[in-house]
Amino acid sequence: MFRMLFAAAAAFYVACASPDAGLAQDAQIRRGQYLVTLGGCNDCHTPGYFFGKPDMARFLGGSEVGFEIPGLGVFHGPNLTPDPETGLGAWSAEQIAIAITRGRRPDGRELAPIMPWHAFASLTAQDVRAIAVYLKSLKPVKNKVPGPFGPNEQPTSFVMKIVPPQAATEGSSAR
Template structure:
């Protein structure tokens, strides 16, 4: 199995398309824009709204300018090449447990998928108006 094939397997198993493919949360994943960014955001109280970004190798709207090493770093540390932290809903702590080979395989696959030109909204701060669907995380009104 090649690194790209292994990466495709791990991306599928990791559910990456769930948060990073348009239409997934609306029950109609758009296979023509696989991993091209979500059209539904997560609203986290006091933090804002986060849309799963385009993780295809498009230079303008995706991660095309990121090196494979930068992708691995983001997966395993939770920080983008520009130093900004990934959205709180990104399960990078789980991805940090990958072997170095598996993390590099995911990066190789993400550099290999067809580029999709799709700019997603955000991130948006608390109180900013979301331009697309949002899933709201609602804290309990009383401790359990």
């Protein structure tokens, strides 16, 4: 009898708690979406963005344009969708949070310097969690971005070059 009462009470609790839990999750996802939009993540992580035609069917699926950083190489905005092979599908929410706020991948590698994790390090824990939950809620996009390419490797895609001011001046005066 006790087991039946306990099971009934547990079922009632789950039935009553689920709508609130779902609403809380929806609110967290909406907050994450807001923060991802505000943070400009779309710019570097959506195919076509740098060509003026973002491919919204592959939103946050990784960029085909890399950033060249002198002495370091070429880095592409990776796939932020939960695709298990080419995106963040195998990453936990905590691993995503560490990447966003500390610039570290689950394998221990440091994110490319172009990723503004230093700016995101001061986000609240709730906001970082909302971003991670939102990214995990996206439709998975299978898109393996090129690279990274070391400083002596030839990239296989379009590249945006970061040029120091002195080098930019020297290049324009040589014309």
